[in-house]
Amino acid sequence: MPIISFCNQKGGCGKTVGAVHLAAWLHRKRKKIHFVDADPQSSGATWMSLLSSQIPTSKITDANELIERLPELAEQFQFVVVDGAANTSESTRAILCLSDVSVTPIQPTGLDLHSASEAIRLIKSAQKITGGGRPRAAVFLSRATKGTRLKEEALSLLSQIPDVKLLKTAIHSKQSIADCFTQECTIWEMKKAEDSAQEFEQLCKEILGLLK
Template sequence: MPIVSIINQKGGSGKSTVAVHLARWLQKKKETVLVVDADAQCSSSKWLARLKKEIPCKIIQAPDELLDELPKLSEAYSWVIVDGPAALSETTRAVILVADLAIVPCQPTGVDLESASDTVRLIHQAQRIRRGDPKAVMFVNRAVKGTKLKDEAIEVLRLMPGVTVLDTVIHQRQILADCFGQNSTAFDLTGSTAGIARRELEQLFKKALEVLDG
């Protein structure tokens, strides 16, 4: 079954938030999900350990172990979500070499956009080696409402070949930043702010996973 990697060499891009929320969203759809934490900071595994709704998680960070274990694990779960490291390391390369889909969150800043181009280059290398896979999507994450930066960032990202750039934007919301401390996800919290965050995330996940079928 599909292996979905969340990658970006830039720290603070929101990889762990995307990985945990994607896993919880799939779980709520009655899918069996495993999260593999390949990031040395172990943010996603720490977060998952705090959730009331248990989501299986394994910490695997060695490149050779990822190459060996991820295909095996994908046979036991409907979805395997990999939270990649904040570096273009051999670990990142290993994750991309076995992933079916790479999701690249990118903040709308010049530094982040330049960093994203390096991540895309690594994806292209894997696509050449594997003759097509992984499919890849990028989206603007943590955008501030009412600014032109997000639209400009989308246009810059669209200049990068071989990657689908999603129109869906995830905006900067305090509730997403608070989820870890509340031992929860936006899919489990109540209130209008949580509802808005859920709708954005759900739209993002639907569009991203559609690329697998395209």
């Protein structure tokens, strides 16, 4: 079954937040999920261990083990969600070659937009290796600020990347999102966070739609 990965060599871009929320959203839809944390920092696996949902989770950082385990997990579960490492290591390349969809969160800053080019390059390299257009590549704007010129400029730039789908949903910077980890929950359990909860709901729907 599908493997959906979140990859970007730039740390702090919202990669783990996106991966954890997609896994939690799929679990809320009563799907059989396995979460794989391929980042040596293990933030995603730690967050998962704090949630009441108890989604099966593995920490796999070695490229060879990822090549061996990910296809096995894909056979056992309806969805495998992978939180990739914040680097361009061999493990990232292995994840991309095995993913059906790879999602890259990007913050609307000059440095992040510049760094994203390397993540896109790796995805396109994986597509050449697989020879079948996999993984399908998508980007979304993360930690954006509403009404800013920087946000609009970033969206315009991202929309021009060939063969990479810019998701319509942007995740805006909110303290409630940052507080989810310490509150041991996801945005859907946070009080007074309806706007952010709706954004993540729409983002997850868009990502799932990439599989069709």
